[in-house]
Amino acid sequence: MTTLVVGATGATGRLLVEQLLQRGENVKAIVRTTDLLKDVVKNQDGFSEVQASILELTDAEIVEHVKDCRAVVSCLGHNLTFKGIYGQPRLLVTEATRRLCEAIQATHPEKPVKFVLMNTTGNINRDLAESVSLAQHCVLWLLRLLLPPHVDNEKAADYLRTKIGQNCEAIEWTAVRPDNLTNEAAVTEYELHPSPTRSAIFNAGKTSRINVGHFMTELVTDNEVWNKWKGQMPVIYNQENENMK
Incomplete structure (x- = not known):
């Protein structure tokens, strides 16, 4: 079976594709520009790519691409440029999630x-009524007002929570929530929690992109891990050394 990855050429998506292939998984990537993953896939037989923008594909084309896939992973995000943040499509992640x-x-x-x-x-995660300080609520309100990508992230997860829900016969889902993303060369120990254990605004932790890729690979390939976290929005932090806390 095959895993379909969108956002595969991004900083985290590339690491996910590499780790899936290292596990012997077949990977299909929908990418706007081909050949950007050459150094990652190294001509592996289990990899294929489709040159397209996910939102420009027809419904029938997307159906064809997801057919026979046992997993779909979205690492889509907005480019951190003025056009990427404030230009169209403002609901890239949400619309891609819905159409997929x-x-x-x-x-x-x-x-x-x-x-x-x-x-x-x-x-x-509104399913859990997570506790957030008044100050953080105010900052999140400003983010919703000023940063369209934040609204996009919220709406994409809300689509899975409210439209797909917990009893869909065709889809089971997980929304992975990393904190402040960093670049590391290798997978390290990390922690998983149902909800944040620290303020994402005022006391952010760190999460390496390669650890995010590792956890998402575990979700795809290990049914025990999947059954533990399906229908949830797990938070992932790099594990801190005791003398660093």
Whole structure:
């Protein structure tokens, strides 16, 4: 079976693709520009790519791409430029999530397809009524007002929570929430929590992109890990050394 990855050429998506291939998984990537993953895939037979913008594909084309995939992973995000933050499409992640999920449902899979969404600790899991300070609520309100990508992240996760829910026969989902993203060369120990254990605004932790890729790979390939976190929005932090706390 195959895992479909969107956002595969991003800083985290590339690491996810590499780790999936190292596990012997087949990977299909939808990318706007081909050949950007050459150094990652190294001509591995298990990799294929489709040159397209996910939102420009027709419904029928997306159905064809998700057909026979046992998992779909979205590492989509907005470029940190003025155009990327304030230009169109402002709901890139949300619309891609919606269209991919609708395509999965249209294939009527025999078993639920795993859908993994890369999200952020800045987004509250409203299913759990997570405790957030008044000051953080105020900052989040400003982020919603000033930064469209933050709203996009919230709406994408809300789509999975409210539209797909916990009892969809075609899709099971997880929204992975890393904190402040860093670049590291190797996978290190990391912690997983159902909700943030620190303020994403005033006391942010660190999460390496390669650890995010590792956890998402675990979700795709290890059913025990998947069954523990499906239908949830796990938070991932790099594990801190005791003398650093």
